[in-house]
Amino acid sequence: MTTDLRVLGRDEWDRWYERLTLAFGGVPESPQERRLWDDLTEVERALGVWDGEECVGTAGAFSFRVAVPGGAFVDAAGVTMVSVAATHRRRGILTSMMRRQLDDVRDRGEPLAVLTASEPAIYGRFGYGIGTLQxxxxxxxxxxxxxxxxxxxxxxxxxxxxxxxxxxxxxxxxxxxxxRPGNLARxxxxxxxxxxxxxxxxxxxxxxxxxxxxxxxxxxxxxxxxxxxxxxxxxxxxxxxxxxxxxxxxxxxxxxxxxxxxxxxxxxxxxxxxxxxxxxxxxxxxxxxxxxxxxxxxxxxxxxxxxxxxxxDSMHVRLVDVGAALEARTYLTPVDVVLEVEDAFCPWNAGRWRLTGDAKGASCERTDDAAELALSVRELAAAYLGGTSLAGLAGAGRVRELRPGALAEASAAFGSVVAPWLQHGF
Known part of the structure:
Protein backbone atom coordinates (compact mmCIF):
# COMPACT_ATOMS: atom_id res chain seq x y z
CA MET A 1 0.00 0.00 0.00
CA THR A 2 1.24 3.48 -0.87
CA THR A 3 -0.06 6.28 1.31
CA ASP A 4 0.83 9.93 1.71
CA LEU A 5 1.19 11.44 5.20
CA ARG A 6 1.17 15.22 5.12
CA VAL A 7 0.16 18.34 7.01
CA LEU A 8 -3.46 19.19 6.37
CA GLY A 9 -4.40 21.98 4.00
CA ARG A 10 -7.24 24.27 5.02
CA ASP A 11 -9.21 23.25 1.93
CA GLU A 12 -8.95 19.60 3.03
CA TRP A 13 -10.46 20.11 6.49
CA ASP A 14 -14.04 19.12 5.63
CA ARG A 15 -13.01 15.80 4.07
CA TRP A 16 -10.56 15.16 6.92
CA TYR A 17 -13.19 15.87 9.58
CA GLU A 18 -15.83 13.77 7.87
CA ARG A 19 -13.42 10.82 7.87
CA LEU A 20 -12.77 11.42 11.57
CA THR A 21 -16.53 11.44 12.24
CA LEU A 22 -16.98 8.18 10.34
CA ALA A 23 -14.20 6.52 12.36
CA PHE A 24 -16.00 7.45 15.59
CA GLY A 25 -19.31 5.93 14.57
CA GLY A 26 -20.51 8.17 11.76
CA VAL A 27 -23.00 10.21 13.80
CA PRO A 28 -22.63 13.87 12.79
CA GLU A 29 -22.05 16.43 15.52
CA SER A 30 -24.30 19.42 15.94
CA PRO A 31 -23.58 22.36 13.62
CA GLN A 32 -22.53 24.44 16.65
CA GLU A 33 -19.94 21.90 17.74
CA ARG A 34 -18.59 21.38 14.26
CA ARG A 35 -18.15 25.13 13.81
CA LEU A 36 -16.30 25.32 17.11
CA TRP A 37 -13.82 22.59 16.17
CA ASP A 38 -13.38 24.19 12.75
CA ASP A 39 -12.40 27.42 14.50
CA LEU A 40 -10.16 25.78 17.13
CA THR A 41 -8.34 23.27 14.93
CA GLU A 42 -4.72 24.27 14.35
CA VAL A 43 -4.51 23.14 10.75
CA GLU A 44 -0.75 23.55 10.67
CA ARG A 45 -0.59 20.89 13.42
CA ALA A 46 -3.09 18.50 11.82
CA LEU A 47 -1.88 15.43 9.92
CA GLY A 48 -3.74 13.44 7.31
CA VAL A 49 -2.88 10.13 5.69
CA TRP A 50 -4.22 9.81 2.15
CA ASP A 51 -4.70 6.77 -0.05
CA GLY A 52 -5.14 8.50 -3.38
CA GLU A 53 -8.01 10.96 -2.87
CA GLU A 54 -9.31 9.16 0.22
CA CYS A 55 -8.36 10.30 3.71
CA VAL A 56 -7.60 7.16 5.75
CA GLY A 57 -5.92 8.61 8.85
CA THR A 58 -6.23 11.75 10.98
CA ALA A 59 -4.30 13.23 13.89
CA GLY A 60 -4.19 16.74 15.30
CA ALA A 61 -2.66 18.70 18.15
CA PHE A 62 -3.61 21.80 20.10
CA SER A 63 -1.06 24.14 21.64
CA PHE A 64 -1.75 23.94 25.37
CA ARG A 65 -0.18 24.86 28.69
CA VAL A 66 -0.72 22.27 31.42
CA ALA A 67 -0.51 22.90 35.16
CA VAL A 68 2.12 20.74 36.90
CA PRO A 69 2.94 20.20 40.59
CA GLY A 70 4.19 23.47 41.99
CA GLY A 71 1.72 25.57 40.00
CA ALA A 72 3.76 26.22 36.85
CA PHE A 73 2.26 25.78 33.39
CA VAL A 74 4.23 23.72 30.88
CA ASP A 75 3.88 23.83 27.09
CA ALA A 76 2.20 20.68 25.82
CA ALA A 77 0.79 19.28 22.62
CA GLY A 78 -2.85 18.33 23.14
CA VAL A 79 -3.07 15.30 20.84
CA THR A 80 -6.56 14.97 19.42
CA MET A 81 -8.78 13.76 16.58
CA VAL A 82 -6.77 10.57 16.03
CA SER A 83 -8.38 7.98 13.76
CA VAL A 84 -7.59 5.30 11.20
CA ALA A 85 -10.16 4.16 8.65
CA ALA A 86 -11.56 0.69 9.38
CA THR A 87 -10.46 -0.36 5.88
CA HIS A 88 -6.83 0.48 6.60
CA ARG A 89 -6.12 -1.05 10.02
CA ARG A 90 -2.96 -2.99 10.85
CA ARG A 91 -0.93 -1.23 8.17
CA GLY A 92 1.23 1.02 10.36
CA ILE A 93 -0.78 4.20 9.76
CA LEU A 94 -1.26 5.04 13.44
CA THR A 95 2.40 4.39 14.20
CA SER A 96 3.49 6.64 11.32
CA MET A 97 1.28 9.47 12.59
CA MET A 98 2.52 9.08 16.18
CA ARG A 99 6.11 9.05 14.94
CA ARG A 100 5.69 12.23 12.88
CA GLN A 101 3.69 13.95 15.58
CA LEU A 102 6.15 13.34 18.43
CA ASP A 103 9.04 14.42 16.20
CA ASP A 104 7.15 17.64 15.46
CA VAL A 105 6.37 18.18 19.16
CA ARG A 106 10.05 17.83 19.98
CA ASP A 107 11.00 20.27 17.23
CA ARG A 108 8.56 22.81 18.69
CA GLY A 109 10.24 22.53 22.10
CA GLU A 110 7.16 21.25 23.93
CA PRO A 111 8.26 18.97 26.81
CA LEU A 112 4.90 17.17 27.03
CA ALA A 113 2.20 15.61 24.89
CA VAL A 114 -1.21 14.83 26.42
CA LEU A 115 -4.38 13.19 25.17
CA THR A 116 -7.68 11.65 26.16
CA ALA A 117 -8.13 8.16 24.73
CA SER A 118 -11.23 6.59 23.26
CA GLU A 119 -9.52 3.26 23.93
CA PRO A 120 -6.92 3.51 26.72
CA ALA A 121 -5.04 0.37 25.66
CA ILE A 122 -3.81 2.02 22.45
CA TYR A 123 -1.27 4.60 23.56
CA GLY A 124 0.96 2.84 26.07
CA ARG A 125 3.18 1.50 23.30
CA PHE A 126 3.90 5.09 22.26
CA GLY A 127 5.05 6.02 25.77
CA TYR A 128 1.85 7.52 27.18
CA GLY A 129 0.94 6.82 30.79
CA ILE A 130 -2.34 7.56 32.59
CA GLY A 131 -1.60 10.87 34.31
CA THR A 132 -5.03 11.81 35.66
CA LEU A 133 -8.18 9.98 36.73
CA GLN A 134 -11.74 11.24 36.92
CA ARG A 180 -4.51 21.29 40.50
CA PRO A 181 -1.99 19.63 38.21
CA GLY A 182 -3.51 18.58 34.90
CA ASN A 183 -5.64 21.66 34.37
CA LEU A 184 -5.39 23.49 31.05
CA ALA A 185 -4.83 27.20 30.63
CA ARG A 186 -7.44 28.03 28.01
CA ASP A 313 -8.74 7.13 33.15
CA SER A 314 -8.75 10.70 31.91
CA MET A 315 -5.63 12.44 30.60
CA HIS A 316 -2.74 10.37 29.26
CA VAL A 317 0.68 12.01 29.48
CA ARG A 318 3.82 11.59 27.36
CA LEU A 319 7.20 13.06 28.32
CA VAL A 320 8.68 14.22 25.02
CA ASP A 321 11.72 15.80 26.67
CA VAL A 322 12.44 14.00 29.94
CA GLY A 323 14.96 16.53 31.22
CA ALA A 324 12.86 19.63 30.51
CA ALA A 325 9.66 18.02 31.80
CA LEU A 326 11.15 16.91 35.12
CA GLU A 327 12.77 20.32 35.63
CA ALA A 328 9.47 22.13 35.01
CA ARG A 329 7.72 20.83 38.13
CA THR A 330 8.60 20.97 41.82
CA TYR A 331 8.77 18.09 44.31
CA LEU A 332 6.99 17.59 47.63
CA THR A 333 10.14 16.42 49.42
CA PRO A 334 13.84 16.75 48.56
CA VAL A 335 14.95 14.23 45.96
CA ASP A 336 18.29 13.25 44.48
CA VAL A 337 18.00 10.13 42.36
CA VAL A 338 19.46 8.68 39.17
CA LEU A 339 16.78 7.36 36.83
CA GLU A 340 17.49 4.75 34.14
CA VAL A 341 14.83 5.56 31.54
CA GLU A 342 13.77 3.21 28.75
CA ASP A 343 12.17 4.87 25.72
CA ALA A 344 12.19 2.85 22.51
CA PHE A 345 9.83 5.17 20.61
CA CYS A 346 11.66 8.42 21.46
CA PRO A 347 15.23 7.19 21.94
CA TRP A 348 16.58 10.66 22.69
CA ASN A 349 15.06 10.22 26.17
CA ALA A 350 16.68 6.86 26.89
CA GLY A 351 19.51 6.58 29.37
CA ARG A 352 20.42 7.89 32.80
CA TRP A 353 19.17 11.14 34.27
CA ARG A 354 20.05 12.65 37.64
CA LEU A 355 17.03 14.40 39.12
CA THR A 356 17.60 16.74 42.05
CA GLY A 357 14.85 18.94 43.38
CA ASP A 358 12.57 20.09 46.16
CA ALA A 359 9.58 22.40 46.65
CA LYS A 360 11.50 25.36 45.20
CA GLY A 361 12.71 23.89 41.91
CA ALA A 362 14.59 21.09 40.19
CA SER A 363 17.30 20.15 37.74
CA CYS A 364 17.51 17.04 35.58
CA GLU A 365 20.65 16.31 33.63
CA ARG A 366 22.36 13.44 31.84
CA THR A 367 24.74 11.43 34.00
CA ASP A 368 27.06 8.44 33.94
CA ASP A 369 26.43 7.69 37.61
CA ALA A 370 24.99 4.34 38.60
CA ALA A 371 21.25 4.03 38.16
CA GLU A 372 19.10 3.96 41.33
CA LEU A 373 15.63 3.46 39.80
CA ALA A 374 14.84 1.82 36.45
CA LEU A 375 11.59 2.45 34.62
CA SER A 376 10.17 3.17 31.19
CA VAL A 377 9.05 6.61 30.06
CA ARG A 378 5.47 5.36 30.33
CA GLU A 379 5.78 4.87 34.10
CA LEU A 380 7.55 8.19 34.45
CA ALA A 381 4.66 9.84 32.62
CA ALA A 382 2.07 8.16 34.85
CA ALA A 383 3.81 9.53 37.96
CA TYR A 384 4.62 12.95 36.49
CA LEU A 385 1.55 14.87 37.69
CA GLY A 386 1.54 13.21 41.09
CA GLY A 387 -1.57 11.09 40.73
CA THR A 388 0.13 7.69 40.46
CA SER A 389 2.84 6.70 42.93
CA LEU A 390 6.12 5.21 41.83
CA ALA A 391 5.80 2.80 44.76
CA GLY A 392 2.48 1.59 43.40
CA LEU A 393 4.01 1.06 39.99
CA ALA A 394 6.89 -0.82 41.61
CA GLY A 395 4.33 -3.07 43.27
CA ALA A 396 3.13 -3.96 39.78
CA GLY A 397 6.70 -4.72 38.69
CA ARG A 398 6.92 -1.68 36.45
CA VAL A 399 9.59 0.23 38.44
CA ARG A 400 12.77 -1.44 39.75
CA GLU A 401 14.66 -0.15 42.78
CA LEU A 402 18.43 -0.43 42.28
CA ARG A 403 19.51 1.46 45.43
CA PRO A 404 17.77 0.68 48.73
CA GLY A 405 15.67 3.66 49.78
CA ALA A 406 15.57 5.28 46.34
CA LEU A 407 12.00 4.19 45.68
CA ALA A 408 10.56 5.63 48.88
CA GLU A 409 12.47 8.88 48.38
CA ALA A 410 11.37 9.37 44.79
CA SER A 411 7.80 8.18 45.33
CA ALA A 412 7.24 10.73 48.11
CA ALA A 413 8.84 13.52 46.09
CA PHE A 414 6.74 12.91 42.98
CA GLY A 415 3.47 13.20 44.91
CA SER A 416 0.97 16.03 44.72
CA VAL A 417 -0.94 17.73 47.55
CA VAL A 418 -4.14 17.32 45.53
CA ALA A 419 -5.01 14.77 42.87
CA PRO A 420 -4.37 15.91 39.30
CA TRP A 421 -7.49 16.50 37.24
CA LEU A 422 -8.43 17.38 33.66
CA GLN A 423 -11.58 19.48 33.83
CA HIS A 424 -12.60 19.17 30.18
CA GLY A 425 -11.64 17.17 27.15
CA PHE A 426 -10.26 18.26 23.82
Missing part, protein backbone atom coordinates in the same frame (compact mmCIF):
# COMPACT_ATOMS: atom_id res chain seq x y z
CA UNK A 135 -14.67 10.21 39.09
CA UNK A 136 -18.25 9.93 37.89
CA UNK A 137 -20.53 10.61 40.87
CA UNK A 138 -24.26 10.11 41.46
CA UNK A 139 -25.54 11.51 44.76
CA UNK A 140 -28.82 10.22 46.14
CA UNK A 141 -29.98 13.73 47.00
CA UNK A 142 -33.26 12.46 48.47
CA UNK A 143 -31.28 10.96 51.38
CA UNK A 144 -27.94 12.79 51.43
CA UNK A 145 -27.33 16.14 53.11
CA UNK A 146 -24.51 18.56 52.34
CA UNK A 147 -22.84 19.58 55.60
CA UNK A 148 -21.05 22.82 54.76
CA UNK A 149 -18.40 24.66 56.78
CA UNK A 150 -18.84 27.97 58.58
CA UNK A 151 -19.77 30.71 56.14
CA UNK A 152 -21.81 28.53 53.80
CA UNK A 153 -25.01 30.38 54.70
CA UNK A 154 -23.34 33.71 53.85
CA UNK A 155 -22.97 32.75 50.18
CA UNK A 156 -25.69 34.17 47.96
CA UNK A 157 -26.83 32.12 44.97
CA UNK A 158 -28.74 33.45 41.99
CA UNK A 159 -29.72 32.26 38.54
CA UNK A 160 -28.11 34.11 35.65
CA UNK A 161 -28.20 33.85 31.89
CA UNK A 162 -25.49 31.36 30.92
CA UNK A 163 -24.09 33.42 28.05
CA UNK A 164 -24.24 36.73 29.88
CA UNK A 165 -22.38 35.28 32.89
CA UNK A 166 -19.73 33.52 30.79
CA UNK A 167 -17.01 36.11 31.39
CA UNK A 168 -17.50 36.08 35.16
CA UNK A 169 -17.48 32.27 35.22
CA UNK A 170 -14.33 32.17 33.12
CA UNK A 171 -12.62 34.50 35.60
CA UNK A 172 -13.35 32.01 38.38
CA UNK A 173 -12.00 29.17 36.24
CA UNK A 174 -8.78 31.09 35.57
CA UNK A 175 -8.26 31.67 39.29
CA UNK A 176 -8.66 27.97 40.11
CA UNK A 177 -6.73 26.18 37.37
CA UNK A 178 -3.29 26.52 38.93
CA UNK A 179 -4.43 24.76 42.10
CA UNK A 187 -6.27 29.96 24.96
CA UNK A 188 -8.62 32.51 23.33
CA UNK A 189 -11.59 30.71 21.82
CA UNK A 190 -11.55 27.79 24.24
CA UNK A 191 -13.89 29.60 26.61
CA UNK A 192 -16.62 28.73 24.09
CA UNK A 193 -16.25 24.99 24.71
CA UNK A 194 -18.05 24.80 28.10
CA UNK A 195 -20.93 26.84 26.69
CA UNK A 196 -21.82 24.29 24.00
CA UNK A 197 -25.40 23.16 24.55
CA UNK A 198 -26.91 21.75 21.34
CA UNK A 199 -30.55 20.71 21.87
CA UNK A 200 -30.05 17.39 20.08
CA UNK A 201 -27.55 16.32 22.75
CA UNK A 202 -29.72 17.06 25.81
CA UNK A 203 -31.69 13.79 25.59
CA UNK A 204 -34.71 15.15 27.38
CA UNK A 205 -32.90 17.45 29.80
CA UNK A 206 -33.37 21.18 30.13
CA UNK A 207 -31.23 23.80 28.43
CA UNK A 208 -28.06 24.49 30.41
CA UNK A 209 -28.71 26.60 33.50
CA UNK A 210 -26.21 28.67 35.45
CA UNK A 211 -26.09 29.76 39.09
CA UNK A 212 -23.53 32.20 40.46
CA UNK A 213 -22.23 32.06 44.02
CA UNK A 214 -21.54 35.53 45.42
CA UNK A 215 -20.37 37.01 48.67
CA UNK A 216 -21.12 40.54 49.79
CA UNK A 217 -17.99 42.65 50.16
CA UNK A 218 -17.10 46.21 50.99
CA UNK A 219 -14.96 48.53 48.90
CA UNK A 220 -14.59 49.32 45.23
CA UNK A 221 -14.11 46.93 42.34
CA UNK A 222 -16.98 44.62 43.27
CA UNK A 223 -19.83 43.56 41.02
CA UNK A 224 -23.10 45.35 41.80
CA UNK A 225 -25.97 42.90 42.31
CA UNK A 226 -29.59 43.03 43.41
CA UNK A 227 -30.24 42.32 47.09
CA UNK A 228 -33.30 42.40 49.31
CA UNK A 229 -32.48 45.93 50.34
CA UNK A 230 -31.57 47.24 46.90
CA UNK A 231 -28.21 47.09 45.16
CA UNK A 232 -25.09 46.00 46.96
CA UNK A 233 -21.51 45.04 46.09
CA UNK A 234 -20.60 41.37 45.78
CA UNK A 235 -17.75 39.21 44.58
CA UNK A 236 -18.36 36.17 42.39
CA UNK A 237 -16.83 33.25 44.29
CA UNK A 238 -18.14 30.31 42.27
CA UNK A 239 -20.60 29.01 39.74
CA UNK A 240 -22.40 25.88 38.64
CA UNK A 241 -23.69 25.00 35.18
CA UNK A 242 -26.16 22.17 35.00
CA UNK A 243 -29.22 20.61 33.39
CA UNK A 244 -32.33 19.24 35.05
CA UNK A 245 -33.98 16.15 33.60
CA UNK A 246 -37.59 15.63 34.73
CA UNK A 247 -38.74 12.09 35.43
CA UNK A 248 -41.28 10.34 37.59
CA UNK A 249 -43.36 7.27 38.20
CA UNK A 250 -46.93 6.99 39.54
CA UNK A 251 -46.94 10.67 40.34
CA UNK A 252 -43.67 10.53 42.29
CA UNK A 253 -41.06 12.96 40.90
CA UNK A 254 -37.67 11.37 40.25
CA UNK A 255 -35.82 14.00 38.27
CA UNK A 256 -32.05 14.25 37.98
CA UNK A 257 -29.63 17.15 38.08
CA UNK A 258 -26.78 16.79 35.58
CA UNK A 259 -23.79 18.90 36.61
CA UNK A 260 -21.67 20.18 33.74
CA UNK A 261 -19.22 22.48 35.54
CA UNK A 262 -18.76 23.56 39.14
CA UNK A 263 -15.93 25.76 40.41
CA UNK A 264 -15.51 27.79 43.59
CA UNK A 265 -12.83 29.94 45.17
CA UNK A 266 -13.31 28.72 48.75
CA UNK A 267 -14.86 25.82 50.71
CA UNK A 268 -17.99 27.71 51.77
CA UNK A 269 -18.90 28.66 48.20
CA UNK A 270 -18.19 25.10 47.08
CA UNK A 271 -20.49 23.65 49.72
CA UNK A 272 -23.21 26.21 48.99
CA UNK A 273 -23.29 25.25 45.32
CA UNK A 274 -23.49 21.50 46.03
CA UNK A 275 -26.14 22.07 48.70
CA UNK A 276 -28.23 23.97 46.20
CA UNK A 277 -27.89 21.29 43.52
CA UNK A 278 -28.89 18.58 46.01
CA UNK A 279 -32.04 20.46 47.04
CA UNK A 280 -33.64 21.30 43.67
CA UNK A 281 -37.33 20.49 43.71
CA UNK A 282 -38.69 17.42 41.90
CA UNK A 283 -35.26 15.73 41.73
CA UNK A 284 -33.81 12.79 43.62
CA UNK A 285 -30.27 12.50 42.23
CA UNK A 286 -27.36 14.74 41.29
CA UNK A 287 -24.84 13.36 38.85
CA UNK A 288 -21.55 14.55 37.44
CA UNK A 289 -19.45 12.61 34.95
CA UNK A 290 -16.15 14.31 35.75
CA UNK A 291 -14.92 15.21 39.24
CA UNK A 292 -11.45 14.88 40.80
CA UNK A 293 -10.91 11.63 42.67
CA UNK A 294 -10.29 13.56 45.92
CA UNK A 295 -13.26 15.88 45.41
CA UNK A 296 -14.14 17.78 48.62
CA UNK A 297 -17.73 16.72 47.87
CA UNK A 298 -16.91 13.32 49.38
CA UNK A 299 -16.23 15.04 52.71
CA UNK A 300 -19.35 17.22 52.51
CA UNK A 301 -21.94 14.49 52.05
CA UNK A 302 -23.67 12.98 55.06
CA UNK A 303 -23.60 9.42 53.66
CA UNK A 304 -20.87 8.46 51.20
CA UNK A 305 -22.48 5.04 50.68
CA UNK A 306 -25.36 6.75 48.91
CA UNK A 307 -22.98 8.40 46.46
CA UNK A 308 -22.18 5.99 43.63
CA UNK A 309 -18.63 6.64 42.43
CA UNK A 310 -16.91 5.18 39.39
CA UNK A 311 -13.29 5.99 38.50
CA UNK A 312 -11.79 5.88 35.02
Missing amino acids: AAVTVDSSRVRIEGPAGTDDVRLRFVDTAEAAERCEAVYVRTIGS SPGWERLPLLDPPEERHGASPMQCVLAEREIKGSGATSVEGDGGRRAAEVVGFARFHTKPDGEHGVPRGRVQVRHLHALDPAAYAALWRFLCSIDLTEAVESRNRPVDDPLFSLVSDIRRCAVRVR
